[in-house]
Amino acid sequence: MQTAEGIVGEFFALKESVEADILAMQCGDFYEFFGPDAELVERELDLNVSQKSSGGEKYPMAGVPLTELTPYLQALVDRGYRVAVADQYETEDGHAREITRVVTPGTLIDTPDASARYLMALASPAENVIGIAAAELSTGRFLIARTTGEKALERALSTCHRYDPVEILLGPTLREKDRLCRHVTEQIDARLTELDADAFAPGRAAHTVAEQFGRETIESLGLDEEPRAEVAAAGAVLTYARETGSGVLAAMARLTRIGDAEEVALDLTTQRNLELTVPMTEGGTALFDVIDRTVTTPGRRTLSEWLQRPRRDRELLVERRDGVEAFVAAPLAREGLRDELSDVGDLARLANRAVRGSADPRALRSIGETLYRLPAIEEVIANDPELADSPLGNVLDELDRDILVQVGETLDGAIREDPPRTIQEGDIFQRGYDPELDKLIDEHEAALEWIQRLAAREQERHGITHLQVDRNRTDGYYIQVGNSETDAVPQSYREIKSLKSSKRYTTDELEARERDILQLETARAEREHELFVNLRDRIGERAPTLQAAGRALGKLDTLAALATHAAAAGWSRPELAEPGAGIDIEDGRHPVVEATTEFVPNSVRLTPEEAFLLVTGPNMSGKSTYLRQTALITLLAHVGSFVPAASARIGLVDGIYTRVGALDELAHGRSTFMVEMQELSNILHSATDESLVILDEVGRGTATFDGMSIAWAATEYLHNGIGAYALFATHYHELTELADRLPRVRNVHVAVDEAGGDVTFLRRVKPGPANRSYGIHVARLAGVPEPVTDRADEVLAQLRADNPVEARGGDDTEPVQAVFDVAAGEFRPDATADGGEQQGVPPGTESVLAELRELEVEAERPIDLVARIAEWQDRLEE
Ligand code: ADP
Ligand code: MG
Numbered sequence: 001m002q003t004a005e006g007i008v009g010e011f012f013a014l015k016e017s018v019e020a021d022i023l024a025m026q027c028g029d030f031y032e033f034f035g036p037d038a039e040l041v042e043r044e045l046d047l048n049v050s051q052k053s054s055g056g057e058k059y060p061m062a063g064v065p066l067t068e069l070t071p072y073l074q075a076l077v078d079r080g081y082r083v084a085v086a087d088q089y090e091t092e093d094g095h096a097r098e099i100t101r102v103v104t105p106g107t108l109i110d111t112p113d114a115s116a117r118y119l120m121a122l123a124s125p126a127e128n129v130i131g132i133a134a135a136e137l138s139t140g141r142f143l144i145a146r147t148t149g150e151k152a153l154e155r156a157l158s159t160c161h162r163y164d165p166v167e168i169l170l171g172p173t174l175r176e177k178d179r180l181c182r183h184v185t186e187q188i189d190a191r192l193t194e195l196d197a198d199a200f201a202p203g204r205a206a207h208t209v210a211e212q213f214g215r216e217t218i219e220s221l222g223l224d225e226e227p228r229a230e231v232a233a234a235g236a237v238l239t240y241a242r243e244t245g246s247g248v249l250a251a252m253a254r255l256t257r258i259g260d261a262e263e264v265a266l267d268l269t270t271q272r273n274l275e276l277t278v279p280m281t282e283g284g285t286a287l288f289d290v291i292d293r294t295v296t297t298p299g300r301r302t303l304s305e306w307l308q309r310p311r312r313d314r315e316l317l318v319e320r321r322d323g324v325e326a327f328v329a330a331p332l333a334r335e336g337l338r339d340e341l342s343d344v345g346d347l348a349r350l351a352n353r354a355v356r357g358s359a360d361p362r363a364l365r366s367i368g369e370t371l372y373r374l375p376a377i378e379e380v381i382a383n384d385p386e387l388a389d390s391p392l393g394n395v396l397d398e399l400d401r402d403i404l405v406q407v408g409e410t411l412d413g414a415i416r417e418d419p420p421r422t423i424q425e426g427d428i429f430q431r432g433y434d435p436e437l438d439k440l441i442d443e444h445e446a447a448l449e450w451i452q453r454l455a456a457r458e459q460e461r462h463g464i465t466h467l468q469v470d471r472n473r474t475d476g477y478y479i480q481v482g483n484s485e486t487d488a489v490p491q492s493y494r495e496i497k498s499l500k501s502s503k504r505y506t507t508d509e510l511e512a513r514e515r516d517i518l519q520l521e522t523a524r525a526e527r528e529h530e531l532f533v534n535l536r537d538r539i540g541e542r543a544p545t546l547q548a549a550g551r552a553l554g555k556l557d558t559l560a561a562l563a564t565h566a567a568a569a570g571w572s573r574p575e576l577a578e579p580g581a582g583i584d585i586e587d588g589r590h591p592v593v594e595a596t597t598e599f600v601p602n603s604v605r606l607t608p609e610e611a612f613l614l615v616t617g618p619n620m621s622g623k624s625t626y627l628r629q630t631a632l633i634t635l636l637a638h639v640g641s642f643v644p645a646a647s648a649r650i651g652l653v654d655g656i657y658t659r660v661g662a663l664d665e666l667a668h669g670r671s672t673f674m675v676e677m678q679e680l681s682n683i684l685h686s687a688t689d690e691s692l693v694i695l696d697e698v699g700r701g702t703a704t705f706d707g708m709s710i711a712w713a714a715t716e717y718l719h720n721g722i723g724a725y726a727l728f729a730t731h732y733h734e735l736t737e738l739a740d741r742l743p744r745v746r747n748v749h750v751a752v753d754e755a756g757g758d759v760t761f762l763r764r765v766k767p768g769p770a771n772r773s774y775g776i777h778v779a780r781l782a783g784v785p786e787p788v789t790d791r792a793d794e795v796l797a798q799l800r801a802d803n804p805v806e807a808r809g810g811d812d813t814e815p816v817q818a819v820f821d822v823a824a825g826e827f828r829p830d831a832t833a834d835g836g837e838q839q840g841v842p843p844g845t846e847s848v849l850a851e852l853r854e855l856e857v858e859a860e861r862p863i864d865l866v867a868r869i870a871e872w873q874d875r876l877e878e
Contacts, residue, residue, distance in 0.1 A: 008035070009055075010097065011023065011032070014099060020083060022076060030064065031065075038059070042060070067422065085103060086098060099245075105166035106191070109137050109246055114297045118134045118164065119165060121240075124152075124229065126229070129146065130155075131146050131232050133233035135237050140352055145159055151685070154685070157180075168190045169195045169199075171232060171233070172197040202235075212238055248356055251352045266310060266655065275287060276308060287592055288303065291303075294557050297346045298551070312653065325563075325573050326386050326389075327392070328567050334563060338564070347367065347553065350364075361532065364535060377396070395559075396552055396556075413430050451477060451510075451517070454479070465485065466482030466485055467485070480505075481503055576652065588646075589601050589645065590632065590644070591644045604630050612746065615728065616770035617751070621761055622761065624729060630694070631658060658693075680710075687718070693727075695729070716738075720742075
């Protein structure tokens with residue numbers, strides 16, 4: 001046994017040797033933290049801290065049970081910490097410890113949540129070229145991409161946002177860029193990790209990538225091309241995965257290239273604004289929450305990925321959509337399939353655990369159970385003509401049937417039902433799996449049974465009633481007899497311990513049995529361990545096939561889920577038209593609002609000739625909802641889903657951009673005018689004539705007139721310079737005039753009924769501009785006192801007519817006059833006030849008048865007077 005000093009000392013030595021914020025060191029059945037690390041986990045995880053004495057000093061100490069490390073690890077890495085784990089292993093003389101892995105946000109693998117956790121690397125080995133690699137270590141997904149040109153970095157970041165990584169490695173040239181680093185940590189909210197620059201060097205990286213995925217892969221994907229940017233990024237991810245000891249490399253077999261061209265650009269702001277997977281306000285509802293009808297974890301993961309990464313690959317979208325359509329048409333088969341699916345495991349992650357050697361008996365059992373269900377799942381599809389003739393018929397075609405059958409057979413009859421969590425607990429295998437193990441089990445159980453009967457036998461033989469047989473750590477097996485009867489024990493009993501009210505004995509026979517039992521226990525555990533590791537390795541070898549099967553099942557689940565929701569909510573099959581063809585939605589609805597509200601459907605039509613809609617209407621009439629539903633329907637079509645509309649024809653878009661005005665966002669406490677302008681700038685830089693742009697109250701975060709000017713100019717730019725499809729909701733009534741001047745801009749308004757001076761919201765979108773501002777009506781509705789609203793009506797009428805408005809004093813004396821200068825947007829309190837119709841004097845006049853009044857005519861020479869008068873004339877001219 002080590003001294004306390006030894007353990008604490010060892011802890012600090014290990015901590016010193018590794019680059020990590022925290023070390024968790026195994027000590028028997030616990031992972032322990034000492035010193036500052038214990039204090040840190042106390043703070044972060046609320047663990048209890050005790051004191052450990054060592055070398056005359058006391059050290060804080062905290063610990064978690066071996067089997068419960070995972071949730072603590074996750075909590076720590078989610079807070080941005082890098083945690084090293086040291087495991088204990090047996091040696092000739094006792095045991096030793098070594099660091100086995102370093103867990104970071106991107107390399108955390110055992111996680112109960114469904115969402116993907118991407119580790120990404122960006123490398124820029126040459127000007128204007130960025131290589132991107134994204135890996136999901138828990139499922140073995142590995143993706144690469146490249147962006148080029150002046151906007152390479154912006155595009156790369158846009159890709160980053162779509163994968164929402166938890167950790168990012170930046171190549172040597174990129175990590176110098178402070179703004180980029182801030183963006184990564186603040187906007188993407190990912191951990192920024194410094195990795196040795198060598199890992200990004202294209203030569204070394206190419207070697208690493210070839211080793212992992214094979215030379216042919218590099219050639220077939222054209223990754224050899226200088227400057228080998230993708231290779232640099234991929235190499236860095238692989239190096240990092242190896243260095244942190246995640247043990248997943250063997251599970252990563254497939255390298256997939258994602259082209260910018262295939263995905264719909266969707267920046268983080270837009271994902272947030274549209275509330276795709278996360279609601280904007282607490283207690284709100286995200287689109288995902290409403291439509292998620294998946295029954296498996298991989299299905300849930302797939303659905304959320306599809307929503308966050310809409311595609312514009314028509315063939316792929318048609319395949320998904322037609323799959324959904326088939327499921328909609330075959331409700332019974334669909335339910336049958338969902339039933340089968342509801343019991344399948346997360347094959348990709350389970351297989352990955354097998355590769356890493358961390359799969360427990362339950363994990364292997366779950367793989368087996370999932371594979372047994374495959375035939376039934378296939379049968380459901382094959383037996384329904386609707387499904388069989390659709391693209392669904394092919395989803396499982398790509399699977400390597402032979403290998404899956406083989407894995408299934410390997411697992412058949414292996415792990416018993418409801419097995420233990422850990423191998424150490426034993427009792428893992430079914431009877432009949434291994435004759436040698438069975439024999440050991442039989443003998444072991446016979447010996448145990450002998451012990452079990454021993455008490456009864458001895459009681460009877462010696463007439464002792466208070467006799468029992470038990471086992472503990474120090475005494476091993478023993479016979480315990482109450483003090484009142486110890487006189488009756490036979491000669492053959494040897495006393496081993498005397499307690500307060502009883503004595504413990506053993507016998508030769510009992511000792512012999514005990515030795516047998518110990519031997520059998522060890523032999524049994526060893527055999528089980530050997531069998532299990534062997535089985536796990538054999539399954540691990542098939543990880544890529546199992547991952548592919550997992551993906552296919554996830555896809556089936558997602559398609560069935562989309563169909564289930566489409567059928568329940570009355571969604572329709574969108575027609576997918578060529579890029580840039582426009583958007584034509586008949587009676588569209590908002591997928592989230594319709595779930596809880598009697599929804600009034602509205603149509604929207606954007607064509608190359610009428611590409612820009614200005615949406616006006618009073619506050620709360622439904623402008624924002626109309627904009628968002630258009631964006632969401634467009635997005636759902638690019639997911640492959642049905643859409644909430646009577647019918648829809650969607651021309652493929654290359655990006656969906658949204659900007660929601662500061663006031664709406666201020667309510668959510670996270671916007672400033674600067675942010676609003678940055679986002680507008682991003683849209684104006686990125687959108688093309690194949691994009692859908694949603695601008696909701698842009699320019700609202702500043703004074704009326706400059707806000708309106710920005711909105712005006714942005715509209716012109718989107719219309720003339722970019723030619724994007726756009727919906728612009730505004731309360732600037734003035735903007736509606738743009739429709740008369742710009743050929744592709746149209747006005748629509750959300751109609752209200754004004755009968756009886758009250759406003760009733762009709763939620764109906766109609767052609768043409770709203771006829772005026774409704775602020776005063778809303779004030780009236782809100783119960784603002786009548787004298788105020790009546791007076792407001794009068795003031796408004798004066799302002800509209802460009803007339804001066806009098807500011808009324810508090811008593812009945814002469815009213816004070818003030819002129820509201822419409823052009824300047826402000827009151828001019830110094831204006832002359834002599835009642836009635838007088839217009840404001842032109843600027844500059846006043847100073848001339850003042851000088852004239854003060855002029856002492858007698859004191860001036862006539863020639864000077866002439867000069868002054870000429871000067872005044874000039875000034876008045878201006
Ligand atoms: P605006 O942007 O014009 O201020 P919103 O779009 O925020 O208005 O809508 C205001 C309220 O009206 C929201 O609570 C929304 O749920 C509801 N609403 C909007 N459009 C509809 C509709 N077509 N059918 C039913 N309710 C709607
Ligand atoms: Mg609004």
